[in-house]
Amino acid sequence: MPTTALLTDHYELTMLRAALKAGTAHRHSVFELFPRRLPTGRRYGVVAGVGRAMRALRAFRFDEESLAFLTETKVIDQPTADWLADYRFSGQMWGYPEGEVYFPGSPLVVVEGTFAEGVILETVLLSIYNHDSAIASAASRMTAMADGRPCIEMGSRRTQELSAVAAARAAYIAGFETTSNLEAGRRYGVPTAGTAAHSFTLLHNSEEEAFSAQIAALGADTTLLVDTYDVETAVRKAVELTDGKLGAIRLDSGDLGMMAKKMRTLLDSLGAEHTKIIVTSDLDEWNIAALSGAPVDGYGVGTALVTGSGHPTCGFVYKLVARADNDEPGAPLRAVAKASKDKISIGGRKYALRRLDDKGVASHEVVGIGQPPQGDHNDRPLLVPLVVDGEIVHDEPLTTARERHARSRAELPMNALKMSRGEPVIETLWIEPDGDVISDSFSGGSEETK
Known part of the structure; x- marks a missing residue:
């Protein structure tokens, strides 16, 4: 060193x-x-x-x-x-x-x-x-409000590159389950996770093509980002492509509470009762608390976490x-x-x-x-x-x-x-x-x- x-x-x-x-x-x-x-x-x-x-x-x-x-x-x-x-x-x-x-x-x-x-x-x-x-102090408030539902640290692009590694480590201590930061995984053993961004969907000629490529590479248990175009259409296609075995969908925009309820109902009606709903989009401890009554299975937190939530x-x-x-x-x-x-x-x-x-x-x-x-x-x-x-x-x-x-x-x-x-x-x-x-x-x- x-x-x-x-x-x-x-x-x-x-x-x-x-x-x-x-x-x-x-x-x-x-x-x-x-x-x-x-x-x-x-x-x-x-x-x-x-x-x-x-x-x-x-x-x-x-x-x-x-x-x-x-x-x-x-x-x-x-x-x-x-x-x-x-x-x-x-x-x-x-x-x-x-x-x-x-x-x-x-x-x-x-x-x-x-x-x-x-x-x-x-x-x-x-x-x-x-x-x-x-x-860690901000992360603790977030995990407390999550009340047992997993939180994912994903703030690397919102802070200085070495601060991001330290932030992932601190967040893990305070209860976050995983980080998107690979250096934190290598250096400190923090579990890492990540799937795809909107650019991956936009790369392909259709959402179906993008989903098929991701599923082929990562398996049906992957998490698909479903709000690039029309959310309901995307969810229906994701369930169809995985025969109802999709691991999770990710919602990254809009009224997350309302959309989570709507998509939970849709997933259940399509036979995908075990598919989880992950939400992201500028979350902090107050947003997480507000979502406590929604059918959300996990939270991805970035900017608020790595800046100490104020x-x-x-x-x-x-x-x-x-x-x-x-x-x-x-x-x-x-x-x-x-x-x-x-x-x-x-x-x-x-x-x-x-x-x-x-x-x-x-x-x-x-x-x-x-x-x-x-x-x-x-x-x-x-x-x-x-x-x-x-x-x-x-x-x-x-x-x-x-x-x-x-x-x-x-x-x-x-x-x-x-x-x-x-x-x-x-x-x-x-x-x-x-x-x-x-x-x-x-x-x-x-x-x-x-």
């Missing part, structure tokens, strides 16, 4: 350069990646990108070409280049595992090491987590929350935090658990400052080790993250699945070492990190 070291903002390396010169670069430090709030109106978020972040960390090396660029453009000086040449993250990381839900203030990643080691990871971690979690980023930030006063081994850490208006953060290393009631329903996100909060018999600790002494220890298949998401979402109160705009479905409680609760949320304001 090519180096990921330059997936970095310029200012991180100028901070590093200045800290090395000042003699403060090696102070023991703790950084945290967290959301100040959920995107407006959302009731929960979904963590995704952990596996990709670990992959990026593994490749975070400053090779000769990278260092030459940085020195020639005077981003860094020679002492900084010498330090970066040997860079290997040697500290510790903990984080919420993929598929877990999160709330305002959740300490999604805790990075502990020297200031120098941690500060230069800010941009690469934020870019991965902000993108992938935005997609929220293309989660607004995560990455902040220094604790540091030593010198670089002596064992020097005690002290909490630090910015106090800028509307952009506050809470100092001190965090720990988190999900508080559950006696019925196993989530009631609070509990964040301990400086030490783990006390839980009871069924509360769940949320942070898992990601990196231990520089070694990446967290590696799991996507199916594990997918199963975790299903369990985590199922723990939430029923209000979590409302499509109306609302507040986070559970509160975040901040617990000081003496047990005092100091806050239940961050204040509002800008999510800009700089």
Whole structure:
């Protein structure tokens, strides 16, 4: 894998350069990646990108070409280049595992090491987590509204080519069944699916000829796109050509609910009771919810999914929350935090658990400052080790993250699945070492990190 070291903002390396010169670069430090709030109106978020972040960390090396660029453009000086040449993250990381839900203030990643080691990871971690979690959060709402009916990710043509691969991965974690993106299948093992577009029908002299060609190549169990010309005529011909054994039809335009009902009646009357109806055409979670009463068997979702359905980023930030006063081994850490208006953060290393009631329903996100909060018999600790002494220890298949998401979402109160705009479905409680609760949320304001 090519180096990921330059997936970095310029200012991180100028901070590093200045800290090395000042003699403060090696102070023991703790950084945290967290959301100040959920995107407006959302009731929960979904963590995704952990596996990709670990992959990026593994490749975070400053090779000769990278260092030459940085020195020639005077981003860094020679002492900084010498330090970066040997860079290997040697500290510790903990984080919420993929598929877990999160709330305002959740300490999604805790990075502990020297200031120098941690500060230069800010941009690469934020870019991965902000993108992938935005997609997974939108995907979770869509699969919740689909209520067990399969969703197909098909947004590759609506976003940047590598973002499309990451989006397919994130959507799968949040419950999508398949993707149209073949690179996501190759790289991450996401199941792929796809049949034909309108151009295939238009290529042939007639719809019957196009359908016959597709059936000959893919079998009667294929999905035929039936709205190039007249939908009813197309459905009748599709059933005739497959002796009623057609796998599915796809509707891609018009009033999808009304058309699905009409075509279900027609299919059944023609003896094609087992032929499924798949709908596409700029779907989002609200469209899917509106189609819940229609005889639809699956949804293909593109643009809304890969753009986060109106929220293309989660607004995560990455902040220094604790540091030593010198670089002596064992020097005690002290909490630090910015106090800028509307952009506050809470100092001190965090720990988190999900508080559950006696019925196993989530009631609070509990964040301990400086030490783990006390839980009871069924509360769940949320942070898992990601990196231990520089070694990446967290590696799991996507199916594990997918199963975790299903369990985590199922723990939430029923209000979590409302499509109306609302507040986070559970509160975040901040617990000081003496047990005092100091806050239940961050204040509002800008999510800009700089």
